[in-house]
Amino acid sequence: MRGVYLFRSLLGAALMVTGLAVAPATAHARTGPAGGDRLPGAAVPAPASPPRYRRVCPQPPEPDRAACQAMVRTDLPRLRSLSPHANPPGYGPQDIGSAYDLPRRAGEGRTVAIVGAFDYPSAESDLAVYRAQFHLPPCTTAHGCFRKVNAAGPTPLPDSGWALESALDIQAVSAACPDCRILLVQAATSGLADLFDAVDVAHGLGAKFISMSWGVPEAPGETIFDHHFNFPGIAWVASSGDAGYPNLIYPAASPYVTAAGGTTLVRREHSHDWDDELHNKGRGWSESAWSNGGSGCSRFEPKPAFQHDPDCPRRTVADISALGDPATGFAVYDTFGSFGQGWQVLGGTSLSAPLVAAMYALAGNPAPGTYPNSYPYARPWAFNDITTGSNGSCGGSYLCTAVKGYDGPTGIGTPHGVTGLRSRTW
Template sequence: MISRQRGRRLRPGVEPLDDRSLPSGFTPSQIAAAYGLGPITLTSPSGQAVAGDGSGQTIAIIGAFHNPNLPADLGVFSRTFGLPDPKLTVVNLAGSQTNAAWASESALDAEWAHALAPGASILMVEAKSDTQTDLMEAVNVARNTPGVVAVSMSWGLPESASQKSLDHLFTTPAGHTGITFVAASGDGGAGKGAVYPASSPNVLGVGGTTLTLDASGGYQSEAIWADSGTGVSRITAEPSYQRSLQKTGGKSVPDVSFLSDPETGVQVYSTPPGATTGSWQVVAGTSLGTPAWAAIVAIVAQGRALDGKPGLDGGSQTLPLLYGLPSSSFNQVASGRVGSLAAGLGTPRGDAVIRGLISIASVSTDLTSTTQTPQTQTQTPPVAPARPVLAAKGPKKVVIVRRKAASQPRPHLAAARWSRLIAQTTARKAAAAASR
C-alpha cells in the first residue's frame, strides 16, 4: 500500500463551451478514417473475419474523484454516433467527492477509448483524490484487475528523482496478461520539459499534433501542436529502444503522437457533477491521444489473442516493437521550430501499427542504457501540488501549474483565447435572450 503523505495534486483545466447543440469538432468516424483505425479486420483461428474493435480486452482509465454522470454521458455519446452499448465498470475510490474538471477529463477519456475500440470493456478507476499518492494507488488497482491490457493516464507531474521508485507500478504483474501503460506528455509546450509518468521507461508517452483533413475528409497533413509537451527526461536514462533514433542521454518524450490541438478538437459530451443536463464540448489536448493509443493497444491485444500469442508488456515489449516498426507505419509530422523529437515516432497509420504489433511473436529488451536496480518501495515523498491535462476549444489547455493546496480548481488559460471565449459566450446568451 502506498503511504498517504502529502502528495502532488493534479487537475485538468477545462472550460466547457456553453452550446447545448453538437459542436464542430471531429467525429469518431473522421478520426478513425484519418488514422486508419476503422474498420480493422482480424482473422479468427477458424479463418473467419473478425472486427478489430478490442473485443475481449479491457482498457483501464485512471482519473480522480467520482463522476456520477459518466455512465449516462457515455451512453449519450455512444447513441449519438451509432456506437455499440459501452461495457463500463466504475471503481469508485473517492466516495462522494466530485470535481467538475476531472469529470470532463473522465468523459473525454472514456468516450474516445470507446469510440476507437468500441468492443473493448472500459474500467474507470476513480482515485480518492488528485494527489500523486492516490493516483498511483488507482494505477495499482487497475494493473491488478484481470483482463486489463492498457492503462490510460491523461495527467502528468514535474519530474523528481523520487519518482524512480514508482516505475515498477507501470509493469505487468506476475501471472497477468501483458499491460501497456499510456500517459500524456502534457500541454505546456517544449518549455515545460518532460513530465512523469510519460517519461518513465515503462510508459508510452503521447504528444500532440494539429490535424488537417482534405476536402473529402481524408488525411492531408499534420504539424506539431505548439503546446504539446516535449523534452528529455532528467531522471530516466535513454532506453535501449530509443538509441537507434537518437542520442540524448535521457528518455525523450513523447514516444508517439495524436491529434491534440483544441482548435481542431473532437466532440465530447459531459455533465458536471450536480447538474441535470449535459452539453457538447470541443475538447483535445494530449489527454485525447492517451485513450486513443490505449484503444490501439486493445485492438493489438485482441489480434494477438486470436493468433494464440501472449499479450505485450509495455516497457519491455510494446515500446521496443513500436520503435522497431518501419517508418511507413507512422504519419510523419512536421516539427517546425519545436524540434525533431517533439512528435516521437509520429501519429499512427492504424492498420500498419496494429498488424505490425500482432505479427511479432514476442520481444524482451533492457530498458535503459545504464543498468538500474528496480525500485520496490512505494512511499511517496511530500511535494508541491500540480495539475494534469485537458483542453477545450478556444482557451489553451494546461498541463502542470503549481498552486496553493487550498485554492479552488480553475482553468489556467491563455488570456487572449479566454477573453475571446467569454465574449463569444456572452454574445450567444444575449442572442438567446433576445429571441425569447
C-alpha cells in the same frame, strides 16, 4: 506512502528552482471543428477568430498532486442537445477512424482502463448519450461493457474538472475502439498516492491497456514510482503534457510507459503532388506537431534500450502521438458540474493518451514478456511521419521540432492502422 512524501519534498524544491510552465490560454487559428451541425465525415469550417481554450484542471499548488491534461474550447457555445442525425462540434468516431485508418471491427472483449481522480457521477449516462449520438452500440454496466470502480472503496467526492477529463477519456476510447470494454478507475483524490493506488487497481483487475491523462512536473525521486509500471504485457499510456518543450511530466517520462504527444489534425483535399500523397499515404488528413504538446529529454529517467536518438542521454518524450490540439479538437458530452452543459470541444494530450490506449487494444493483446512502448520503434513505417510544427524553442533540434523520422513532439509519428502497435511476434 513514504516514497510519496519524499517525492513531494524533492518536487517542491525543484519547482522553486525551475518554476512551473503553464500552457497559454490561446492558440493560433487553425482549420478545425467549429460550432453547428455537420454531416458525418464532412469538412469542418475554420473558426472566424483564433480559437481560445483553457485548462480543465489548473496545476494544484501541492507538488504531490497531479493535474489532468485536458483543455476545453471557450470560444464555442455548449450545446445542451442535438437532433438525432446531427453531429456535434468537434471530431467524432468517423473522423478518428478515417484519420488513423483504424479497423472497423476489432477490440471486442478487450478492456481499456481509464485512471482518473474524484467521482464522475454522470459517467454512464453521458457515455450513453455520446454513443447514441454517433450511432455506436450501447456500452453500459448491464451490457458488461462499462464499469466504474472506486479505487479506495467509498465513492470519492465529485470534481467538475476531473469529471470532464473522465468524459473525454471514456468517449475517446469509444471513438477509437467502439467494441472495447471500458473500465473507469476513480482515485479518491488527485494526490499521487491515491492515483498510484488506482493504477494498481486497474492492473489488478486485469486491464492490459491503461490510460493516464494526468501528470506532475519531473523532479528528483520520480524513479521510485516506476515499479508501478514495470509489468511486461501491459500497454501503459500517459499524456506527454500541455506545456510545450522542455516541460516533461511524470508518468509519461517513465521508461515503461508510452508517452503520447499531441498533434494538430486537419482534414484536407487530396493533393495532386505525388510526393505529398506518398508522404501522407493518401489519407485525406494532414498533421503537424501541436504547439503546446510536451516533449524533451528527461533529467532523471534512464534511456530505454529501444530509443537511439542522439541528443538525449536519458529518456526522450514522446514515443508516438495523436490528435491533441483543442483548436482541432474532439466532441465531448458532459452534464456534471460547472462544465456540464452538454456538448463541447476538448483537446490536450489528455485526448492523445486514451486514443492511443484504445488503438493498442485494437492491435491485440501485448505479447507476454514484452513492453508495448517499444513496439512503435520496431515498425516506424507503420506510422504517419509528422514533419512540420514545433512546440518550443530549441534551435531547430528534433527535441522540439517535428522532423523526418523520430522527434520529441510527435515521437515515431501517429498510427496508420494498428500494425505498429503490435509485438514482432504477430
